[in-house]
Amino acid sequence: MTIDVARARRETPGCGHVLHFNNAGAALMPQPVLDATVDYLKLEAEIGGYEAAAREAAAVERVYGAAAELLGCAPDEIAFVETATRAWDMAFYALPFAPGDRMLTARAEYASNVVALLQAARRTGAVVEVIPSDETGQVSVSSLAEMIDERVKLIAITHVPTNGGLVNPAAEIGAIARAAGITYLLDACQSAGQMPIDVGAIGCDILSTASRKYLRGPRGAGMLYIRRELCQRLEPPFLDNHAATWVSPDRYEIRDDARRFENWETNFAGKVGLGVALDYALGWGLGPIWERVQGLAGLLREELTKIPGITVRDLGAEKCGIVTFTVNGVAAGNMQRRLAAQAMNVTVSSVASTRFDMEARELAELVRASLHYYNDEAEIARFCAAVRAVAAS
Numbered sequence: 442m443t444i445d446v447a448r449a450r451r452e453t454p455g456c457g458h459v460l461h462f463n464n465a466g467a468a469l470m471p472q473p474v475l476d477a478t479v480d481y482l483k484l485e486a487e488i489g490g491y492e493a494a495a496r497e498a499a500a501v502e503r504v505y506g507a508a509a510e511l512l513g514c515a516p517d518e519i520a521f522v523e524t525a526t527r528a529w530d531m532a533f534y535a536l537p538f539a540p541g542d543r544m545l546t547a548r549a550e551y552a553s554n555v556v557a558l559l560q561a562a563r564r565t566g567a568v569v570e571v572i573p574s575d576e577t578g579q580v581s582v583s584s585l586a587e588m589i590d591e592r593v594k595l596i597a598i599t600h601v602p603t604n605g606g607l608v609n610p611a612a613e614i615g616a617i618a619r620a621a622g623i624t625y626l627l628d629a630c631q632s633a634g635q636m637p638i639d640v641g642a643i644g645c646d647i648l649s650t651a652s653r654k655y656l657r658g659p660r661g662a663g664m665l666y667i668r669r670e671l672c673q674r675l676e677p678p679f680l681d682n683h684a685a686t687w688v689s690p691d692r693y694e695i696r697d698d699a700r701r702f703e704n705w706e707t708n709f710a711g712k713v714g715l716g717v718a719l720d721y722a723l724g725w726g727l728g729p730i731w732e733r734v735q736g737l738a739g740l741l742r743e744e745l746t747k748i749p750g751i752t753v754r755d756l757g758a759e760k761c762g763i764v765t766f767t768v769n770g771v772a773a774g775n776m777q778r779r780l781a782a783q784a785m786n787v788t789v790s791s792v793a794s795t796r797f798d799m800e801a802r803e804l805a806e807l808v809r810a811s812l813h814y815y816n817d818e819a820e821i822a823r824f825c826a827a828v829r830a831v832a833a834s
Contacts, residue, residue, distance in 0.1 A: 442725075442726050442728070442729045443729060443733075444725060444729050444730065444733045444814045446733075446814070446815065446817055449471075449725075449814055449815040450815050450817070452471045452472045452473070453469050453470075453471050453472070453815045454469075454470075454472060454475070455469035455470075456469065456815060458784065459784045459785070459786055460783075460784060460785040460786065460816075460820045460823060460824060461786045461813075461816070462785065462786055462787050462810035462811060462812055462816065462820075462824060463786040463787055463788050463809075463810075463811060464654065464655060464762065464811045464812060464813040464816075465601075465603070465631050465654055465655070465762070465763050465788075465809065465811035466653075466654070466788050466811070467653040467654065467660060468634075468653065468654060468655060468656075468657040468813055469657065469813075469815070470657055470658070470659065470714075470718075471657055471718075471721055471815075473717055473721055474657060474658055474659065474714050474717050474718045474721060475714075477500070477713050477714050477716075477717040478659050478710050478711065478713065478714035478717075479710075481493065481497060481500070481709065481710040481713045481714070482710045484496070484497065485709075485710070490709070493709070494709050497709075497713065500713045500716060500717075501709060501712055501713055501716075503713075503716035503717075503719075503720070504519075504521055504664075504712050504713075504715050504716035504719065505517075505519045505521075507716050507719035507720050507723065508664050508666070508719055510719070510723055511633065511638065511719055511722065511723060511727070512633075512638055512639070512640050512648065512666055513638070513639035513640055513641050513642070514640050514641070514666055514668075515669065517669065517698040517699060517700075518666055518667060518668060518669050518672065518698075518699050519664060519665070519666055519699055520664065520665040520667070520699040520700050520701075520702040520703045521662070521663075521664060521700075521703060521707065521712050521715070522649075522663045522664065522665050522702065522703065522704075523661055523662065523663060523704075523707065523708060523711075524651065524661070524662075524663045525628070525630040525649045525650050525651035525663040525664075526553050526649075526663075527663065528649035528650070528663045528664060528665035528702075529553075529554060529557070529626070529628055529649040529665075530557060530678075531665060531677055531678065531702045532626065532647045532649070532665060532667055532675070532702065533554075533557055533558075533561070533597070533626060533647075534557070534561070534678040535675040535676060535677050535678055535702075536594070536595060536624060536675065538561055538562075538565040538566075538567040538594060538595075539565060539566065539567065540565065540566030540567065541566065541567070541568070541592055542565070542566075542567040542568070542592055542593075542594040542595075543567065543568055543570055543588075543590075543592045543593045543594065543595075544558050544561070544562065544567055544568070544569050544570070544593075544594065544595045544597060545570050545571075545572050545585065545588060545593060545595065545596045545597070546558060546569065546570075546571060546572065546596075546597045546598065547571070547572055547574075547580045547598050547599060547602070547609060547797075548571050548572070548573070548574045548580075548797045548798045548801060549574075549578075549599065549602035549603075549604070549605055549607070549609075549756075549795050549797070549798040550571075550597070550598070550599055550602070550795065550797065551599050551602065551603055551628065551794065551795060552793060552794050552795065552796065554597060554599065554628060555569070555796070555797075558597065567594070570588065571797055572584055572585050572588065574756075574798075574801075577607070577756060577757055577758040578605060578607055578756025578757050579607050579608070579609050579610060579756065579757045579758055579759075580598060580609045580610060580614060582610055582613045582614065582617070585614060585617055586617055589617065589621050589623070593621070593623050594623065594624065595623065595624050595625075595626060596614060596617075596618050596623055596624070596625045596626070597626040597628070598611065598614055598625075598626075598627055598628070599627075599628040599630075599631075600627055600628060600629045600631070600632040600638075601629075601631040601632040601635070601761050601763065602631075602795060602798070603631065603763075603790055603794050603795055603809075604754075604763075604765050604790035604794065604795050604798065604799070604807055604809060605754065605755055605756040605757065605763070605765060605795075605798065606738070606742075606754075606755030606756060606757060606760045606761060606763045606764055606765055607755065607756040607757025607758075607759070607760060607761070608632070608636070608757055608759040608760065608761050609757075610758075610759075611627060611643045611645070612642055612643050612644065614644075615627075615643045615644025615645055616644060618644060618645075618646075619644045624646050624647070624671070625644060625645045625646050625647070626645070626646065626647040626648075626649075627643065627645040627647065627648045627649075628648075628649055628650075629648050629649065629650045630649065630650050630651040630654055630663075631651075631654055631655065631761075631763065631811075632650075632655070632761070633648075633650035633651075633654075633655060633656055633664075634650075634654065634655030634656035634657065634718075634722050634727075634730075635655035635730065635731065635734055635761060635762055635813075636727060636730075636731040636734075636761070637727040637728055637731060638727075640666055640668075645666075645668075646667070646668045646671050647665070647666065647667050647668070647671070648665070648666040649663065649664070649665050649666075650663060650664050651663050652664070652711065652714070652715040652718060655762070655813065656715070656718050656719065656722060657718050657721065657722070657813075658711070658714050658715040658717075658718030658719075659708075659710070659711045659714040659715065659718075660711070661708045661711045662708055662711035662712060662714065662715045664715070665699065665702055666699070667699050667702065669698075669699075672698070672699050672701070673697055676695065677695075677701055677702050680693070680695065680701070681704060681705050682705055683700070683703055683704060683705035684696060684700070684701045684702070684703060684704075684705075685701070725814065729814075730814050733814040734761070734762040734812060734813060734814055735760070735761070735762070737762070737812045737814075737816055737817075737818070737821065738760065738761065738762045738763070738764050738812050739760070740818065740821055741764050741810065741812065741821050741824070741825070742755060742760075742764055744821060744822075744825045745764070745766055745825060745828065747825075748825065748828060748829045748832055749832065749833070750768055750769040750770065750771075750832040750833075751766055751767075751768055751769075751828065751832060752766060752767050752769075753765070753766045754766055754767060754802070754804065754807055762811055762812045762813065763809060763810075763811045764809070764810045764811070764812070765790060765807040765808065765809050765810075766807065766808050766810075767804070767806075767807060767808065768808065768828070768831070768832050769832070771831060771832060772806070773789040773790075773791075773806040773807055773808045774789055774806070776808050776828070776831055777789050777808065779827075779831050780824075780827055780828070780831070783827055785823075785824060785827060787808055787809060787810045788809050788811075789806055789807065789808060789809065790806065790807045790809045791805065791806045792804065792805050792806065810824070
């Protein structure tokens with residue numbers, strides 16, 4: 442299969458308004474996702490929120506089956522959570538740690554995850570350690586193997602970091618974690634929807650991801666995968682009457698599937714929209730999506746290197762749809778604003794987002810362009826012309 446780019450662009454209303462290279466932030470929704478989300482909200486307004494949920498129960502439930510298809514797991518291993526960060530948190534804060542336990546993470550780990558790791562270390566006496574990167578900039582699998590001992594209780598890795606363009610070797614990390622019996626938490630918020638993901642092949646115990654990014658769903662929605670055997674051993678950091686049932690005056694029973702990590706009240710319109718977004722991605726095929734995204738990003742890197750004053754900062758043996766660069770004499774925020782004035786969307790990655798990595802590379806900020814399959818070669822040419830003009834000014 443190949444991507445029908447003309448159809449993808451027709452079905453993406455935003456393509457008529459902006460050149461959108463901020464898909465790792467929030468991608469443009471396709472028309473079917475927009476329609477499903479808006480129609481559900483209209484139904485709530487017309488007949489009531491509870492009544493809409495009852496009438497559209499099949500659409501509400503579809504997110505579990507579609508997510509299972511996307512990730513290669515069972516529907517009962519999926520929870521719908523309001524954000525990828527909250528999904529990550531709900532699983533992480535259920536894990537027990539004791540003084541001296543070691544939590545291993547990557548040099549390019551995202552700030553929200555590191556903050557949680559540091560908080561848990563402060564509360565429990567566990568320690569956070571950074572796995573060295575290899576010569577390509579990705580997690581060094583050999584260094585990780587050498588760090589493993591009986592005190593390592595968690596390996597927490599971001600699959601595709603927010604900066605640097607790399608894809609961490611998730612399956613190789615999973616093989617080490619599985620052999621040692623160590624819990625493996627994978628942040629896939631910028632890989633899900635961009636590339637094929639199979640949790641069985643990767644070997645992760647927990648995976649979190651977002652709706653709004655490469656899955657092209659609505660904001661305020663995310664997903665958690667948690668392996669069934671681990672799920673039933675963990676008690677979420679908080680419970681309500683959806684996650685558990687009050688069975689007698691002094692006793693409750695926690696449900697036995699991943700929905701123990703959910704809330705009773707949730708974003709039903711977002712849930713329906715995410716289910717449609719998952720089906721939309723599956724309809725294109727993650728293999729073809731990944732092939733096109735890598736091709737477009739490779740072309741953008743190639744063209745940017747031809748522009749005087751531009752330095753592409755991407756790392757990794759395998760690279761993704763995120764392209765990061767700096768411009769001599771032009772602050773990243775200034776470049777973003779000047780591109781935005783021409784209806785071109787990028788974002789800025791700062792040292793506060795990935796401090797370990799950015800400080801090691803002596804970088805304060807980067808311009809981040811992130812492409813998806815509905816972007817095209819003509820947009821890359823327009824974008825590079827605009828960047829060239831700013832760089833020369």
